Amino acid sequence: MAVAPSKLLERPLNRLHCCVLHSRPGQSCTHALLWNIYRNHVSSAKYYSPLLLLPLVLKWRKVSKGTILAIVKNYLQSVSFASCINAFTFYFMCVARRLKGRFVFIYTPYLSCWLASQLSWWMPPQVLLYFSTGITHAALESLLRQWDLGLVHSRWGQTMVFMLSSLVVLHYQQAQKYSGFWFIKPTPLPVDYPKWSAGKRLRQSLTQFGTYLGIGLALDLGHAIMRRNLMRLRLDTTRFLVGYMGLFQLMQWLLLRMRLKRRQANAVAAFVSGVSFALLNRTTLMTFAMVTASQVIWQQVCTRDPGKEKLLAFLQKIPWAKLLIPCSLAYLVHTFFFHEDILNGLARDFIDCTCDHNGQRLLNLMKLPNENVILTAVNRSPRTSFWF
Numbered sequence: 001m002a003v004a005p006s007k008l009l010e011r012p013l014n015r016l017h018c019c020v021l022h023s024r025p026g027q028s029c030t031h032a033l034l035w036n037i038y039r040n041h042v043s044s045a046k047y048y049s050p051l052l053l054l055p056l057v058l059k060w061r062k063v064s065k066g067t068i069l070a071i072v073k074n075y076l077q078s079v080s081f082a083s084c085i086n087a088f089t090f091y092f093m094c095v096a097r098r099l100k101g102r103f104v105f106i107y108t109p110y111l112s113c114w115l116a117s118q119l120s121w122w123m124p125p126q127v128l129l130y131f132s133t134g135i136t137h138a139a140l141e142s143l144l145r146q147w148d149l150g151l152v153h154s155r156w157g158q159t160m161v162f163m164l165s166s167l168v169v170l171h172y173q174q175a176q177k178y179s180g181f182w183f184i185k186p187t188p189l190p191v192d193y194p195k196w197s198a199g200k201r202l203r204q205s206l207t208q209f210g211t212y213l214g215i216g217l218a219l220d221l222g223h224a225i226m227r228r229n230l231m232r233l234r235l236d237t238t239r240f241l242v243g244y245m246g247l248f249q250l251m252q253w254l255l256l257r258m259r260l261k262r263r264q265a266n267a268v269a270a271f272v273s274g275v276s277f278a279l280l281n282r283t284t285l286m287t288f289a290m291v292t293a294s295q296v297i298w299q300q301v302c303t304r305d306p307g308k309e310k311l312l313a314f315l316q317k318i319p320w321a322k323l324l325i326p327c328s329l330a331y332l333v334h335t336f337f338f339h340e341d342i343l344n345g346l347a348r349d350f351i352d353c354t355c356d357h358n359g360q361r362l363l364n365l366m367k368l369p370n371e372n373v374i375l376t377a378v379n380r381s382p383r384t385s386f387w388f
Helices: 005-009 029-047 049-058 065-100 110-122 125-147 155-174 198-226 236-257 262-279 283-302 310-316 320-338 345-353 358-366 371-379
Strands: none
Touching (some): 005 320, 029 065, 029 345, 065 125, 110 320, 125 283, 125 320, 155 262, 155 283, 283 310, 345 358, 358 371
């Protein structure tokens, strides 16, 4: 039977030398840090390759030199920050082990990761938004699963949350007050739309419909290729995107025919079309929608002139993303080691693939049959100094 990972914090395993954290035998803690920075860049470059390729594919008609440079810059910055945060997390665990003489719960790995994640204060805005959105929603999902809330098990409860999020995001998107990522991006209707012929309206709808059909098929095909199982190609994402876009356009057309104002029609269409989430029913997408809707609302709050409202002025100055990333990522890494069953697949892949599978290597070590086998495996590695 495998040893529980938490046993690393109990005798006799908590007295193991910190070489258990090093990816190669014979490394000092500083050698391990430098090696991990290098190897993490290699593994993160592979993991973040969709971040480089997907924008180029989606914007292939509008690709310019400036666009390519911006995408490559964003890619390289994301790779570097993820690599360094993971490398310093293991380094700080080594430091704590050296200072305390044993592995201590708060440092292994929560506080070590929290300290390493302070690098987020130097992230450029685009990278900061990318990390804060991805990490915060994964942490929120893990919390919901850990607390075992009814929402996690309710398809229609999750659908209602997504519908409300859809209402918020698409409302501001159609008002051209939000231009960030969302699952669909319907073209705002022009002022002369009521004067358009039925044929022109149909052509515009079919063009947008076809775009999301193509995106959905590409994503589903890519997912099947990644899993190396084309025989079990499922069109879940295609159904969701096509249903979402199609229902939004249908509701928008019907409501405008009923003489509703455009703003009201867009709001009702945004809310009702969110029911297409029931085709997916993925908690990960629901939490992502919740975080995105919260960001959109906060973005609108930040555009307000505080005037003499001191509380609003104070709240607008708080760097929420830079405060949330360390806490959320530290919680996710802690969960990866000690409560792996409540972590979603995206978060697990992010943690493990950006640290050159060092985390999984440590978990595999803890899955050896018993403590004596673990001690024997670790003691084969020579003890080294902290510096060199």
